[in-house]
Amino acid sequence: MMTLFSSPHLHGGNRSQRLMLLVLAAAMPGLLTQIYWFGYGTLFNVVWAILVGLLLEAGVLALRKRPLGFFLKDGSVIVTCLLLALALPPLAPWWLVTVATLFAVLFAKHLYGGLGNNPFNPAMAGYAICLIAFPASMTVWTSPEHYFDLAGQWQWFWQERGNIDAITQATPLDAMKHLQGKTINEMLSANPSVVHYADAMFWVNTAYLAGGLALLALKVFTWHAPGAMLASLGIMAGLFGAGEPDLYASFSDHLFLGATMLAAFFIITDPVTSATSRKGKLIFGAGIGILVYVIRTWGSYPDAFAFAVLLMNLSAPLIDQYSKPKAYGQQP
Amino acid sequence: MRKLFDFPGGVHPAQNKQQSNPGKVLELPLPQRLLVPLSQHIGAPAKPVVKVGEQVQKGQLIAQATGFISASVHAPSSGTISAIDAFPVAHASGLEAMCIELQTDGQDTWHQDIGSADANTLDDQQIRQRMQAAGIAGMGGAGFPSSAKLATDKPIHTLLINGVECEPYITADDTLMQVHSADIIAGANLLLRLLDQAKCIIVIEDNKPQAITVMQQAALEHTDIEILVIPTKYPSGGEKQLIENVTGKQVPKGGIPADLGILCQNVATVKAINDAVYLGQPSIERIVTVTGNGVKQPGNYRIRIGTSVDYVLQQCQAETHANPVILGGPMMGFQLPNTQVPLVKTSNCLIVPDPQELPGKDTSMACIRCGQCEVACPAQLLPQQLYWLAKSDAFDKIEQYNLMDCIECGACAYVCPSQIPLVQHYRYAKGMVRQQAAETRQAEHAKLRFESREQRLLDEVNAKEERRKARAAAAAAAQAAKRAENPGAEDPVAAAKARLAEKKAAEASAPPKKAAEVQVPANHKDLKTAAAIVRTKLKKASKAFADAQAAGHDNTDKLQAMVTELEQRSEAAAKALADFESNMGLDPEAEKLAQVAWAKANAQVRKLTKAAPDESASDTEKSEHQTALTAAQATLDQAKAHLDSIKNPSQEAKS
Amino acid sequence: MDILIYAVAALTLMALVFGGILGYAAKRFKVDGNPIVEQINELLPQTQCGQCGHPGCKPYAEAIANQTDPINRCPPGGETTIKALADLLDVEALPLDAEAGVDSVRKIAYIREDECIGCTKCIQACPVDAILGAAKQMHTVIIPECTGCDLCVEPCPVDCIDMLPVPVTSQTWHWQKPEQLIATDRHPRVVSQGDIPA
Known part of the structure; x- marks a missing residue:
């Protein structure tokens, strides 16, 4: 047979x-x-x-x-x-x-x-x-x-x-964290090398962004996790940066410095360790974005993707539990 | 222009539709044998109304629908019924089901009652009757009896006619629409007549331009029929997906399209309705796509229901390359375990792939939770969670993930980068969920029955006790009254005991009288029975005697006589039996031995038959097995003959 | 000294208050009966076969609840029931007790009707009243009611009752779980329906 x-x-x-x-x-x-x-x-x-x-x-x-x-x-x-x-x-x-x-x-x-x-x-x-x-x-x-x-x-x-x-x-994020009484602008004008470093990081991040967008277009992953992460990080940075621009790094600093784009498109999109459903991925990504901002700004590390990602990996089963999609045809 | 919606998920597999030359219907010569299954639909199987050997005409009713969700079966051609029995049918399991076998006579003459009618002169009830009588079951694949679908009491405002045919390879509906557009429109009008105030939308995927043109031409004069073209995406032909695509609404969970005021019918079903009402012809043929690289003459064939797959493959010069033939499309069809099965009302496609075309499964790898299945799932499920749960047999949890809403479309497995046979996991889990539900139901039922039985037994015991008490009370009262009347009487207890002993003795003595009346037994069995009866009586009498003696009753000598007599009778009966046996040459010991020998030989033969080597076995193996089987058979025959001779020596003497 | 008095007073007061709360809770939320027996009984297959050594499923459930019997004495329930019981009672799943019998496919009793002598012994043995018949009349099994406990086989004086496996029909058939085959370097394309744990 x-x-x-x-x-x-x-x-x-x-x-x-x-x-x-x-x-x-x-x-x-x-x-x-x-x-x-x-x-x-x-x-x-x-x-x-x-x-x-x-x-x-x-x-x-x-x-x-x-x-x-x-x-x-x-x-x-x-x-x-x-x-x-x-x-x-x-x-x-x-x-x-x-x-x-x-x-x-x-x-x-x-x-x-x-x-x-x-x-x-x-x-x-x-x-x-x-x-x-x-x-x-x-x-x-x-x-x-x-x-x-x-x-x-x-x-x-x-x-x-x-x-x-x-x-x-020191990396720009590090420098912005340890201002030693100066404002960000004062620090930057005193350290042209930091500005130069930031330029370099901008290009590195842009390159990762380009690669990530290509993967998105090829449907290797969905936009949910990276989108949510960039959005939540951006919103946090935008709010605090706009409130006290002297003390908090700006919106674009957070998105284009450090490992932001590498993490957004290559690391948190690792399917094995992230949440399952699309809704879950939104929560997962947003959680990472928020944690990264919190650790970068108030924690003791200048960049924090490793910790943020691991913490959200820990929460992924819980997120899965509460982000089951609605059954087809189920009334809300 | 109607606004189109979309449905979640879906995939775009290669179409492969040109292979089967849509647009032309090819005919096949009438096969000599047709095998018509009694259950070609969802619901109760039809009940045969013909007998083996009966002559039937084409279109004659041969099995009547049983119940509301059932469909009648008709003779696909004229000829003789040669069998009504279980045959393998087109099912993934390869199991057998009841079928009516018909040997065609080649005349193909219609039954006299089949005749056309002018639908305008028929009232709605008559139209429904003609539809129901024709035994039409959804020809798109699910096979839901059409008359049952139509008999909804919910108001229907939209009739969706499904000409989507989203599966690759299949072009049966495409061809049907190109060739029978007028019939489809007429059928749609009939349905519209039955559904008050409904409008009709005929939905076709945009990969069938010819069919679209032809259908648009045919529908020109009918303002209430719209031809709607939707983009190609699998599985847009699924009922729920089609409805969402057209209306933007999802059929409620656990509900049916009628809840949204929608009725869906496949184009082939609508054509069959037309034939049933206008021509009076029952559902006895359909168009089947025969395709795949293994077929030399692919195409769309008009095939009688009950035609064997083998016959079709042979007529189309198919070369199966030892690859399984697929019945249905490549996404949802199934591989046939056996090609000696008949095509039925729901069979729309036969694919004979060459080895490269639809390769067997690669080894699948670990799930990397990539989530592509979730994106592809049209039922909004989480296929990978379902997979993990099915794999670990977590059947109660899997239901919370709505496994039962899975439509088994295969989109998830189609996109899975690890090539996991997801659909099979789901089918397994679904089967287990159903099985466990059935077992739970059965256990619950058994518990109720057990409890009610216990209660009944208890009630019986109680009732007996009640009666006994009541009787005792009544007796005591009577005694008291008697004593009051006659204080000098003897002790009632002693009297009762004496009466009881007398009664027992009488009982014991009665049967021998009866036994004496029994005529001298003429045969072996009766002799045996008689001997046993006497033995039992003897035992009973001896016990009664012993009891009576122990109780010290006075009429024990009567009983003793009885026992002695019975002892003699018992000996006589045993002797008669032994004499009879020796006269007839019977020997119970030998018979037992012979019986054992026969059973052993029988088991040997059965074992060998079961362990028959398969096709792949070498010739030596086969011949060896054959020899062993023949030898075992001979032993069996011998044992049988021996046994018979012992059992029935007189017969042997006669012969 | 004051401190000591305060402390003792405070502790006494707290003891009284919490004692009162506990006492109230014990009364207010008292659980009637022993629902665990019912829960265990729900999980048992209700064949009432007695292979566990108890006269029916309920008594066995009571025995499990009282911890006088292990959870692995139910052959008709098999692996699945043991697993479910282990889950419910939070104990380790044991292999089926061989003494109680072997886990086997579901069977149903069939009476070879032409051999039946109409003794009604099987009717009395059947725990779920699934056998129909009367004295000196042929008996038969009501198939949908039979639990396959085989309690009717023993009492039959002429051995005309067979326990036959329930036949698979196209309604009850379902796909098997894809089997797991490990590919090797030499046969990386082993045709398999299972996936490989990495």
Whole structure:
């Protein structure tokens, strides 16, 4: 007797692999812009993270007696590692990237049952662990004006040798947080390098926005989570920024500085760890936006996507519980 | 221009409609054998009104609808009824159902009662009667009896005629509209006549330009019939989706379209209504799309109900490549476990795919919760939550996620990047939910019956007790009265005991008298029975005797005589039986052995038959199995003969 | 000293107040009867088969409620019932007690009617009055009422009662759960209807 399949007998040809490839492709403009402004550090991070990630994935799959080729090909670990590496500071040394990847792939993903079963976004979990464990290494940001050349970066990446004080500086969000009695405008006019940094971040964010819009157009995800996140962050920033422009960073600062666009289109759209329904995704995105603003403004970290995303990951089952769509034809 | 609405979800699969050359109806020679299932619709199966061997004419009623939601079945051609039995039918399970088998005589002569009528001279009641008699069931796929659908008491203001045909590959309705546009319009007018004050909208997807043109031409003179073109999107032909698309309203949950004042009918159904009323012809044929790369002569064929799928495939020169044939469309149809099944009123398409065309399922991967299924779902469900719940057998929870509202359209599985067979998960869960509901109902029912039985038994015991008490009271009263009358009488208790013992003895002595009257048994069975009866009597009498002795009654010698007599009788009966057995050459021990041998052989044969190697087995395996089977069969025959000879030695002697 | 008095007074007062509230609540929200027995009984399959060692489902439910019997003694209910009971009582689900019988497909009693001698013994045994007949008349089972408890099989003197599995019809048939097959590198396209846990 032949095996009979239930309908439908037609498939649209959509594959998980295709989705992952599209995400990788859409992140390329952002990666290139980041390299353009901040040097080769990010490239080193990306390559190393993906290598380590693939190795770890293969190792775990072998331990769990799962077919290697089948799962390595799905590309999910590459996406995780890419996003993690993009979020890490360009001056992260090899051991930091390794530890972050290890946490992401081993602890956040496979210990929970692998692809599709992890409650926390693996990239953000890896990032957050390192941010808490190695705060100093996780906050060295290169200035867009001075960064290592390829050889210098190579040396730094492996041996952490070189004069990094010359090439690091506070990020604009950091600077706006620690005003030390000045207004934002006073601080900016006193520090032209911060203004320059902000320009660079604007372009990086724009590149991610472009990639994200492309994914949206290709229907890789729906607009709900990123839309809600950007809207809630924008509204919070707009309200406070308009109220006291001297103390609070403006609407555009919040949307185009830090990891805003990367998070909005690449991180919080991770389907596995977000809420399920479209309504749920709206709540999920809005929650992240609000949390990010709160932590950026009143918390002790200048940027806060990792924590905001993890906190909302925690709430996703609850959101799902209360955001069931109305049944077809159900009277309101 | 009417404002169009949209419905949630939906997908755009490749159409593949040109493959079957819509617009032309091809004919097939009449098959020699037609197999007409009694249940081709939703609802109660029809009841046969013909007998095996009976001659029937084309269009003659052969099975009558039973109940309100049921549809009659008619002979698709003239010929002889050759069987009324269970045959495999077109169902995903491959299970059998009752069918009427008809050997056609090639004359194809209409039954004398089939005749055309002028609808203008018929009153509404007569039109309804003609429709009902024709056994029309929704030809779009669901097969809901049309007369039942029409018999709603809710006011209908819109008649939606469904010519959407949103599934890929199928062009049966497209062709029907191109070829029979006038009949469809006439049928629609008939329905409009029955529905006071309704207007009619015939809805067609924009991928059928010819059908649209033809239908618009045909509807030109009818101001109350509108041809509405909607954009192509699957599943716009689903009833609820169609209604939302056209009116912007959702059919209430658990409700029917009539709640919105809407009645939906498929174009093929409307054409069948036209034929039934104007021509008097029952629903005995339909247009079926035969398509797929495996078919050399694809097209739309006019096919008699009951034609075997095999016959159609053979006539269209289909090459199945050992791929399962799909009945229905690629999105909602099912693979036929067996092609020896008949086409029915709801069969609209046969797809014979080549191996590349509709490939079997790839290995599916883990759900990554991408949510694409939710975007595609036309029923506003959360397909991935349903999937997780179905996978973990959480059947009570899955109902809260409205599993039962799933229309199984397959849009979710179509878009799933992990290729999860979502629809099958849902079908499994639905089946389990229904099964559990049925079990709960049954358990509840059984509990009630158990409790009422317990109550009844208790009542009986109580009633007995009451009666006993009442009798005792009455007796005591009588005794008291007697004593008052005659104080010198003997002790009543002792007297009663004596009476009781006497009665018992009489009882014990009675049966032998009866037994004596019994004539000498002539056969083995009766002898056995007689011996057993006497044995029982003996036991009873011995017990009564022992009881009486223990009680110290005086008439025990009577009983003793009885026991002795019975002992003799019992011995005599046993001897008679043994004599009879030895005379006849019967041997109970041997018979038992033979019976065991026969049962063993029988089991062996059955086991072998069950374990028959399938098609793929090698020739040696097959021949080995055949040899074993033949040997077992021979053993069985031997055992049977032996058993018979022991059981009935006289017969053997005769033969 | 004052402090001690205040403290003792305060505690006494609180004890009185809360005691009063508790007492009132105990009276006001008193639960009548033992609803847990009813709840357990609801979950049992009501075949009244007695395979658990009790004369019917209700007594078994009472035994479970009193914790004198484990939850795994109901063969007709099988896995599902054990799981449901475990959920209800918040205890661990146990495998079915083999002593009580084996979990099997649902069966229904059929009387081979030409062999029936009309002794009415099965009628008396049937816990749900699903057998129809009279003395010296042929008996038959009312199929929709039969729970498949097989209590009628034992008393039949001529062994004419068969327990046959309920046949699957196209009305009761449904798709099976897609099976889970693991693909390997060598056969990445194993035709499977199940998905693979990553």
